[in-house]
Structure formats: C-alpha cells, structure tokens
Amino acid sequence: xxxxxxxxxxxxxxxxxxxxxxxxxxxxxxxxxxxxxxxxxxxxxxxxxxxxxxxxxxxxxxxxxxxxxxxxxxxxxxxxxxxxxxxxxxxxxxxxxxxxxxxxxxxxxxxxxxxxxxxxxxxxxxxxxxxxxxxxxxxxxxxxxxxxxxxxxxxxxxxxxxxxxxxxxxxxxxxxxxxxxxxxxxxxxxxxxxxxxxxxxxxxxxxxxxxxxxxxxxxxxxxxxxxxxxxxxxxxxxxxxxxxxxxxxxxxxxxxxxxxxxxxxxxxxxxxxxxxxxxx
Amino acid sequence: xxxxxxxxxxxxxxxxxxxxxxxxxxxxxxxxxxxxxxxxxxxxxxxxxxxxxxxxxxxxxxxxxxxxxxxxxxxxxxxxxxxxxxxxxxxxxxxxxxxxxxxxxxxxxxxxxxxxxxxxxxxxxxxxxxxxxxxxxxxxxxxxxxxxxxxxxxxxxxxxxxxxxxxxxxxxxxxxxxxxxxxxxxxxxxxxxxxxxxxxxxxxxxxxxxxxxxxxxxxxxxxxxxxxxxxxxxxxxxxxxxxxxxxxxxxxxxxxxxxxxxxxxxxxxxxxxxxxxxxx
Numbered sequence: 001x002x003x004x005x006x007x008x009x010x011x012x013x014x015x016x017x018x019x020x021x022x023x024x025x026x027x028x029x030x031x032x033x034x035x036x037x038x039x040x041x042x043x044x045x046x047x048x049x050x051x052x053x054x055x056x057x058x059x060x061x062x063x064x065x066x067x068x069x070x071x072x073x074x075x076x077x078x079x080x081x082x083x084x085x086x087x088x089x090x091x092x093x094x095x096x097x098x099x100x101x102x103x104x105x106x107x108x109x110x111x112x113x114x115x116x117x118x119x120x121x122x123x124x125x126x127x128x129x130x131x132x133x134x135x136x137x138x139x140x141x142x143x144x145x146x147x148x149x150x151x152x153x154x155x156x157x158x159x160x161x162x163x164x165x166x167x168x169x170x171x172x173x174x175x176x177x178x179x180x181x182x183x184x185x186x187x188x189x190x191x192x193x194x195x196x197x198x199x200x201x202x203x204x205x206x207x208x209x210x211x212x213x214x215x216x217x218x219x220x221x222x223x224x225x226x227x228x229x230x231x232x233x234x235x236x237x238x239x240x241x242x243x244x245x246x247x248x249x250x251x252x253x254x255x256x257x258x259x260x261x262x263x264x265x266x267x268x269x270x271x272x273x274x275x276x277x278x279x280x
Numbered sequence: 281x282x283x284x285x286x287x288x289x290x291x292x293x294x295x296x297x298x299x300x301x302x303x304x305x306x307x308x309x310x311x312x313x314x315x316x317x318x319x320x321x322x323x324x325x326x327x328x329x330x331x332x333x334x335x336x337x338x339x340x341x342x343x344x345x346x347x348x349x350x351x352x353x354x355x356x357x358x359x360x361x362x363x364x365x366x367x368x369x370x371x372x373x374x375x376x377x378x379x380x381x382x383x384x385x386x387x388x389x390x391x392x393x394x395x396x397x398x399x400x401x402x403x404x405x406x407x408x409x410x411x412x413x414x415x416x417x418x419x420x421x422x423x424x425x426x427x428x429x430x431x432x433x434x435x436x437x438x439x440x441x442x443x444x445x446x447x448x449x450x451x452x453x454x455x456x457x458x459x460x461x462x463x464x465x466x467x468x469x470x471x472x473x474x475x476x477x478x479x480x481x482x483x484x485x486x487x488x489x490x491x492x493x494x495x496x497x498x499x500x501x502x503x504x505x506x507x508x509x510x511x512x513x514x515x516x517x518x519x520x521x522x523x524x525x526x527x528x529x530x531x532x533x534x535x536x537x538x539x540x541x542x543x544x545x546x547x548x549x550x551x552x553x554x555x556x557x558x559x560x
Contacts, residue, residue: 005381008462012378016371016433017390023430024397026412027405034408042411090297095290097297103546104301107308110542110549113491114508115534118515118527122314123307126326152304157553164554213401216493219512237403238494252407259404266399 035252040245052253061228062254065236072146072232073211079151080158080207081200087155088162089188102163106156117220120149124221135222142222142230149217154210158203165199166192194276201273208269212262233258308535315340315532319525336525344514344526344533353510354533356421360506361490364428368436369482371429376440377470381449391441397434402494410498419499427499432485439484439555443477444470480552483545490538507534 030042035052037045056062087105091098108116124145125134135145169192177187193200215234218224224231224239231239237258240251313330314322321334328334345351379387379394409427413419418427447470455465471478493508500506502513511534514527542549 005378005462009378011463012374012466013390016375016429016437019367019371019426019430020394020397020433021430022412022416022418023409023427024400024405024434025393027408028397028400030408030412031404042408087297087300090293093290093293095294097294101297101301102550103542104304106550107539107542108304110487110538111308111491111535112487114493114512115491115531118511119307119311119531119535122322122326122528123310125323126310129323129326152307156304160550160553209399215402216491216508219493220515234401234403238406241407248407255401255404255406259400262401263399 031252032256034249035256038249040248048249052249053257055250056253056257059240059250061231061236061240064229065231065233068143068229068231069212069214069233072143072150072214073208075147076150076154076211077204077207079147080154081203083151084155084158084203085162087159088166089192091159092163092166102156102159105159108153108155109157112153113216114220116153117149117217120145120152120217121221124148136225139226139229142225145221146214146218146230146232149221150211150214153217154207158207161199161203161206162196165196169195197273197277201270201277204273205266205269209262209266212265233261311528311531311535315525315528317525317528319523322524322528340525340529341533343523344529347523347526349505350507350510350514350530350533353505353507356504357490357507358537360421360424360428360496361486363422363425364432364489365482365486367425367429368432368485369478372433372436372481373440373471373474373478374466375433376437377444377466377474379437380441380444381452391437394434394437398438406494406498413499421500421504424496424499427495428489431495432489436481436485439481440474440477443474447473476548476551477555479545479548480555483541483549484552486541487538487549 034042034045036047036049038048038051039045087101091102111119121135128134128137128141133141135141173191173195174187177191182190212232213234214232215238218230218232218235222230224235228236228239233254237251237254240247240254244251310326314326316336317328317330317334317340318336319340321328379391413423413427417423451473452465452469455469456462460468491508492506493512496504496506497509497512500509502509505513507530511527511530514530515522
C-alpha cells in the first residue's frame, strides 16, 4: 500500500530537505572543513592542519570565555531550577490566582533575546546608579547581572515543565505518604522528586544548553565589558570572526570546539539524570 | 484544624508570590513608565514617575517610529515571522509524516540529521551560513523565509514526527483504500489530526523567529532591519548619542505583540513548552 507513497518523496520531503541542506548541512560541513584552514574569504583558503585549534587554546580571551560560560552555566543551573521547582510546588496547590501567577512568571521568557536584555539593563543600571556605577564597572557585576537576567528569563519556562511533571504525580501516592506520617520534606524528597525526575532531566538539559549558548542577552547587557571580561563563549566566537582580521579560521575552530562541548555535556548530562528516573 | 493551617499557608504563599511577581514585572513596568518621560530624565532618574516636568506624552513613540525606520522594521518582522512559520508548519508536517511512515535506512538517517541539528550552536554555522545564503541569493526579506525553514526544521520535524507516530496507521490506510492519493490523504486526513500539535509548534517557532537577532542581522544587514536589529542599532546610537526616549518606546512596541499573542494563545504556548520537553 505504501509503495505509491515513496514516489512522493520530492513533494513531501524535498522542499524541507533542500532548505535544511542550504541552511544547515552545507554550512555545517563547510564549517568543519574551514576550521583546518587559514582564510580571509572562503574562496581563498590555505590548509594549516590543527594550527587554528592550537591558536584558539593559546588565546587568553577564549580560555576566559570558557571559564566565564562554565561558571555562569553552573550558577544558573542552581538558581533557575531551584526557583522554578519551588514556584511549581507553590502553584500546583489549590489556591486563588494560580493561573495569573503562572502567566507573570512565564512572561520574561516570551520577550526574550536582545529586547529582554535592554529591558533588564534599565533596572540594573538604575539600581547601580545609586552608587554612581553601572553594570560595566566590574566583571563581577556583569556576571551576577547576567545570572539574574538568565534566571528571570528561564525560570518561568522550567516552572511550566515542573508543573506538568508534578500534576502527573498520582494523588494516591502523596495521600498514602501523608497517612504513613510523612511530612512536607519527606514527601518532597521521597515521593515527588523521584517521580518528577524526567522533568528534572529535561529542565537541567534545557538550562545547560541555553546558558552555554547565551548570546543576545550577553550582547545587550554587557557586550563583554569591562575589557572582554564578561564574555561568554558565543560572544567571544562572534567577536573573533567579525572583530579580528585574520582570525576567521581561529573563530571557526573555536566554534567547532564550542559545538563539541555542548554536544558532549548534553549527552553526558542526559545519561546521568536519566539513570535516576523511576516509574510511578 | 488542618484546614485552617492550609488556609494560613496559602495566605502566606500568596503574599510571597505577589512580591516575587512584582519583582518579575518591575523591569517591564519601568520601561513603560520611562517611555513617557523626556529622554533627558531617563538615565538620570529611571525610578522617578513621570511628572508635569518630565512627561512628554506620545512624543517618544512618534520619534521612535519616525527616526529609525522602526515602522518598516516592524512590518518586516511581522512578514518574516508569519511567512517562515507558515513554511515551517506546512513543509515540516509533510516531511514528518513521510519520515515517520517510510521504511528503510534513508528516512531514518534524515530524521537523525534533523534531530542532530537541534544541539548545534548557531555560532558553528554562522559564518558559512552567511556565505552560502549570499551565494544562492537568499539574502533578501523573502529569501530569508526558506533559510528559517531550513534552520527551524530540526525542532519542528522532531516534535511533529513524535506526534505522527502516535497516529494509528489504520486511519490513512482506510483513506488510501478508498482511493485517496498521498496528497489528498495528507491534507484531508492526517493534517487535521495533527492540527493541535501544528499550532503548538507554530507558536514555538514564532517566538524565536520574532526575537531572533543574529540571523537577520548577518543576512539582511542594517538596511533591512527587523525589530531586534533596529533596537540594537538604536541602542548603539547614531553619532554616539542614544535617544533613550525613542528606545524605551521601541522596547514597548516590540513587547506588545508578544504579550497580545500570549494572551490569545496561552493554552497552546503552555502545551508547546511541555510538548517540546517530554519528547526531549
């Protein structure tokens, strides 16, 4: 019966596949290839082996961006998920205004990107203005400013996922726990948390990849100031490409390393938290 | 007894959530307030309410719309978002149906490639994508639509084929027995069943395409600005001075459609977040 169906490949798949090839497959392949070349334009390349990778690692800016992104991601993982889970616990109770609260906490995520960065910077720079400084005054200000911005943006999104997870916990289990004399904390740690482990998996995954990839907010809030000290990996790679002549090859090598980092961490994390999941 | 305690906890929680909700809303409220103040008073006293001296009515909005070509940028953003989402939802639902039903290694490999593209950071393909798109002449407001189709197809195919697999084969087999060709079968039988998921996935795509800064900036440049690009340019300021009044107005104008969109499609947005999560 499906035999006829295969002939329709050009209609069903080809348009999407063509766009996917132009927008992703070719640029991805070219990107890997270019990372082994020195070039100023794509038509004028010169094979240099691993030189770009060596230069990437000997570039202070890259190492600093790597540490910045790592620290930023670890701190965000905690702030976003603890706050999101706490909110989800509160907002799955039976009380008034629950839907309104959910909407408000989700809102920053909708605005997103560069606009959210500038909206946030008005508040932060206004507050810091009382001490006569702004966010670019010191690297620590930029770091915590970005953590706050990221938490503001991602918490609502993760909260929605945790709420969906918590709503799937059977009431019979929490009631049984209550009858057995379990208090709030033991119900939380021994019943609810193990059962929402799939939500924890996906929320840590999303926070991890989003925080590592952060670009727009970084550009809007600090743009790396002071002196490129608050630059995450994505922004550092962008500046290597478009801000330093003769460094395009190094930029592409950094981008490949960035991709590998995201891929490895994401798959390690998925394997690690998946193993803690249980069924109800 | 327990009932009364629950009531007290709820009251306490509500108070706590109200404070937190206010903190979440504060940056946006601040931008709205300042959009009605004269530009001279914005960075000097961002927390002051507009008064008779600082209030300028709609002046910032008029300036913002006029000076930076913001109205044109707004129209362009609407066109790009709507066009790309339509292409994505039609193209990818057809592709997803084919890939989910076809047998053999080729559809499987294609599906895996789509999924793989989801974890690749944009910086990996940023430079080469700009080049390829220029070469094939897609660096126009219309040409960017297929670029978004290609770049957004990973997530879209992933979510939609997950859904197609849950549709029983019998449904389309019955239609084919009755003599319907694959196209008829798809649009008359399969697509109507997919509609809720298709709406959900459209909303997810609309959100990131509307907010996307880097792709339109690199492909369309500053002559054909979208809203995020216009805001970034306005912020950097022509001749070194930023019109903060106009900027505040632009931020508000950029946020309004998203909030309106959210209020209309709230149900689908929430289920979209959850759908994107559980399949991950």
